[in-house]
Amino acid sequence: MIKVEHLTKYYGDFLAVSDLSFEIEEGHVYGFLGPNGAGKTTTMNIMTGCLSATSGRVEVGGHDIFEEAEQAKKLIGYLPEQPPLYMNETPAEYLRFVGEAKGLRGDELRAQIDRVIGQVRIEAVRDRRISALSKGYKQRVGIAQALLGNPKVIILDEPTVGLDPIQIIEIRDLIRELGREHTVILSSHILSEVQAICEKILIIAHGKLVAFDTPDKLERSLLxxxxxxxxxxxxxxxxxxxxxxxxxxxxxxxxxxxxxxxxxxxxxxxxxxxxxxxxxxxxxxxxxxxxxxxxxxxASLEDIFIELTESGGEDQTGDGTTPEEREDEAV
CATH class of the missing domain: 3.30.70.260 (ACT domain)
Structure with missing residues (x-):
């Protein structure tokens, strides 16, 4: 479904992603693990066509994300770590805007809005202003926009960050449900979360892939x-x-x-x-x-994660921010 080959990304002289290669098969829930600054968000932004690569290639459903961007992006639904919500709109209004941006019109647009609202269970707040919603509902609205267009792949970057324990459980249950119909890639630095949801785990450190297997096989081979x-x-x-x-x-x-x-x-x-x-x-x-x-x-999976990614998430520029964070601030 997704093929990443020799992906490399520099921010100036800083190597954020280093010769990264892996393949995502259809019909699984994947966990993308790594410490803060390890290159997860950079990789996901490149995979979704939001960011260029220094070198390497990404194919989505057989389409090159750089050469055939329109065809490739139609297969992807993306929830960034900060959901791109318009706070003065209601979920229904916002989803209508996103759906139109994705090329949906008329009855098809209305049907898909109703469908995704039902999928993420936000019927009760569909006509409330987004600014008045809880963090958990805002995340659900963000996931709903990713589902519009019925993409084959759903990419979720830190979908439970900032949520309370009850909201985290609800979002995890929702992700499991999505995994029945979509290929889901879940980025997180919380090992227990990925272990609870995902069928396969990728671990990245220093911009490199250091492990990729099922949770059980990782335990048997590494622990x-x-x-x-x-x-x-x-x-x-x-x-x-x-x-x-x-x-x-x-x-x-x-x-x-x-x-x-x-x-x-x-x-x-x-x-x-x-x-x-x-x-x-x-x-x-x-x-x-x-x-x-x-x-x-x-040893626990946490022990192995720390060992594999030790010192992998620290930026050495001295200001305490990663290149990814500095790029976000500059946009």
Missing amino acids: SANEITFTTDAKADVVRGLLAKVDHLTDVELEEREDGLLSARLKTDSKDIYAVSRQLFFAFAEEDQPLLELNLKK
Whole structure:
């Protein structure tokens, strides 16, 4: 459905997107993850034809987004992070304007307005001024405009930012429903949100794709138990001697507690955490030293996300804004 090939974007001397390639298939909900400033919004603006690329190409439904912009854009509905709403209009008036801009007229326009209003469930506020609506309803109006024209692909940039917990749940449910009829690309830096909604996850850092797979496969391929904790009443020097016999330990922290026990936290680079814990257990047993507690801690998706994207979201220009933010301010 969407093919991105060797996409690169510079803002002056700043490389925002670096030789990015991936392919979006039809009929899935995709999560596009990355820290702030990683290049997500730049990539989405290029994919939707709102921004030019320094090099590379994007195809939507077989149409080049730069060479066949009109045909490609008809296949895309886009909700930017800041919904492009006219606050003095009602949702019905605003959607009529957007529909006409998309080439809809007459009965078809009225039918599509009624359809998208029903889809996003804003019937009760269709004739209220947008400025008087809650943030959640404004987001729904923004999603409704993206649905006009019945595009095959819906791209949503941070659709739940600034919403309260109830509104977030409602928008997530709406996105799941949209995924039954459209290919949906959801951009976010909130891992739990993408994990809750999406069938496939792309993770971007430094403008590069660092992971792309289903949540389950990402967990199996990237996540392994890498931390062991235990409690013992052995003395610290005895414990250090025993741990010297255990292979693949990369970090050891010991804490002498007020109750006379000793707590330890170990990190390992071994892929077989059970082999390491087995070796630890027998090292203590051979010296007749007790292990009162022994636990294996599995890294979370959040841990992996941080590891993959570490320092990827920071702009180095010194003013605290990303090139994307500076371009938005300049428009």
